[in-house]
Amino acid sequence: MEPVIQLSLPLFDPPAFDDLLQQRHACGILTVIINRRLKHGWQVKVLPFSGKRQLSIPPFLNEAPEEIKNCLIGWALLPCRPQRSRKKTVREQRSLFEKKIWNYIESLPDVPRRMSRFNPDDFSGNARGHSFDLREVFDSVNNSYFGGSLKALVRWGNAGSRTSYHATKTDANGHRFNLITIAGAYNHRDVPRFAIEAIMHHEMLHIAVPPYKKNGRAVIHGKEFKSGERKFNWFREWRKWEHGKLPGIVRKTGKA
Ligand SMILES: [Zn+2]
Numbered sequence: 601m602e603p604v605i606q607l608s609l610p611l612f613d614p615p616a617f618d619d620l621l622q623q624r625h626a627c628g629i630l631t632v633i634i635n636r637r638l639k640h641g642w643q644v645k646v647l648p649f650s651g652k653r654q655l656s657i658p659p660f661l662n663e664a665p666e667e668i669k670n671c672l673i674g675w676a677l678l679p680c681r682p683q684r685s686r687k688k689t690v691r692e693q694r695s696l697f698e699k700k701i702w703n704y705i706e707s708l709p710d711v712p713r714r715m716s717r718f719n720p721d722d723f724s725g726n727a728r729g730h731s732f733d734l735r736e737v738f739d740s741v742n743n744s745y746f747g748g749s750l751k752a753l754v755r756w757g758n759a760g761s762r763t764s765y766h767a768t769k770t771d772a773n774g775h776r777f778n779l780i781t782i783a784g785a786y787n788h789r790d791v792p793r794f795a796i797e798a799i800m801h802h803e804m805l806h807i808a809v810p811p812y813k814k815n816g817r818a819v820i821h822g823k824e825f826k827s828g829e830r831k832f833n834w835f836r837e838w839r840k841w842e843h844g845k846l847p848g849i850v851r852k853t854g855k856a
Contacts, residue, residue, distance in 0.1 A: 614665050620673060628652075630676055634659050640705055644676040653677070660708070661701075668704045671697045720769075720777055726755040729787040732796050738780070741800050745832065750807050752778035754800075759784045762850060764799050766806040778807050785850045795846075798838035805829060 617632040630653045638658035645654045655676040661668070675697040682690040727734040734754040742750050757764065761784040769777045780803045786796055805828050811820045829835060 614663065614669065617662070617669060617673070620666070620669055624673065626673065626677065630655060630673065632657060632672075634662055642672060642675075642701070646680060661705075664704060668701055671700045675701070720753055720771055729756055731789050731791065732787075732793075734780075734782055734800070737796055737800050738804070741797050741804060745801060746804060746808060750778070750804055752780045752804070752807060754780045754782065756787050757781045757784045759787070760850065761785065764803055766803045780804070785846060788849050788852070790845070790849055790852075792841065794834035795838055795841050798832055798834060801832045802829060 618627070621627045621630060621632070632655045635656040636659055638656060640658060642655065642657045642661060645656070646652075647654060653676055655672060657672065661672065664672070675694060678690055678694055678697075679686070734756065738752065738754050739748075742748050752766075764783045764786070765781050767779050767781070769779050771777065780800070782796075782799060782803070786799060805825060806820070809822070809825045809828055811818045812822070813819070814822075832838070
């Protein structure tokens with residue numbers, strides 16, 4: 601027996617969509633369908649011939665409180681082609697419903713995680729470039745600077761893209777992954793080895809020195825990060841090269 605857990609449970613489950621539809625005598629007009637492929641949004645479809653409506657929602661909205669469920673139903677029942685005189689009212693009602701629903705979604709701490717469809721297998725073949733295999737670069741920097749301790753998936757960004765970044769992702773089973781994306785601009789024959797290693801080192805350092813909060817703001821490139829960055833052997837050459845040579849490569853790849 602663990603009464604503490606009992607106390608944290610809500611006293612009543614929110615009413616089911618079917619109950620709410622019945623209350624409104626709307627069962628014959630609207631059905632609600634749970635669509636696992638929807639991430640955050642919801643949508644309504646008007647079926648041909650019958651004119652009945654189908655509201656599709658992501659699974660987590662099926663657990664929403666009564667008020668939000670009523671907003672979803674109200675939203676789905678708004679006229680698609682209102683009379684001219686009612687157009688403005690309908691538009692206002694719609695945006696009020698949407699605002700309430702989004703406020704609710706954004707108040708949930710774990711929606712993006714629960715909804716994740718991130719699949720690590722998608723990135724297995726995405727590391728080979730024109731001159732560099734990012735997997736090989738990652739492993740070599742990992743061994744030289746991090747004692748082989750870091751783990752991440754690596755991939756190239758879109759052709760000509762200029763930003764590299766590190767992100768953590770969660771797959772459908774709740775496992776966390778580091779994902780490093782290297783700017784497509786670096787995927788070029790003119791990029792020297794030290795530069796690709798430097799940008800990789802920078803992104804890997806984000807795993808080793810994670811961002812923290814200070815006065816409510818996220819510190820990403822803090823003191824510890826910057827001193828870690830300078831431990832990379834060709835740090836200065838890289839900074840110089842990025843300012844002097846990379847822009848020319850970006851211009852070339854942009855056209856390719
Ligand atoms: Zn950074």
